[in-house]
Amino acid sequence: MRILLMGHPNVGKSVVFNRITGANVTESNYPGTTVDYEKGYVRIGHEEMEVIDVPGTFSLEPKDKAEEVAVKMLERNKDSVVVCIIDSTKIERGLYLALEIIERGSRVVVALNMWDIAEDKNINIDVEKLRQILGVPVVPTIAVSGEGIKELVSRISGATSVKIESVMKNVGGS
């Protein structure tokens, strides 16, 4: 089984990747650092899973080379679990991409990364409500300190796909 780490540029995908796999991929605060993909491994239970640090993409309608690589990765790996990494300080934009990935039928786990910065800015996110609306696991993370990463990994093997129609119904009802 494969795990794809996806999200907008500069949300912390490579730091999460390094945390999960113990690898050492270039991290930087310049968006678009990862234009090709990196591969590593994580052992979950008895299973060794391949983890892919997918280039950042704003949406599934590619606008440049990096986004093209990202969308192709998703299309070629329909049965993988996608860890969708969202910048907690820019949650709406990130959720749009998460919904697009859910809509494609992938199993998704959402990481609300940069949780420390959101706290500093007094941005309060109702994680439980987000879980209920999306119907997928939602885990706050601080990739740079490692907080939440263990829990994130623990949610991967149980991830299931959800119907976009039921998510949209929940959005309407909230």
Ligand SMILES: Nc1nc2c(ncn2[C@@H]2O[C@H](COP(=O)(O)OP(=O)(O)OP(=O)(O)O)[C@@H](O)[C@H]2O)c(=O)[nH]1
């Ligand atoms: N404060 C804080 N900084 C973080 C966190 N996660 C990542 N960063 C920082 O955010 C910057 C971007 O991290 P990367 O892992 O390179 O981001 P990326 O998503 O891989 O970026 P691209 O490959 O360019 O798409 C780095 O300077 C990280 O140190 C976090 O949870 N909290």
Ligand SMILES: [Mg+2]
């Ligand atoms: Mg990167």
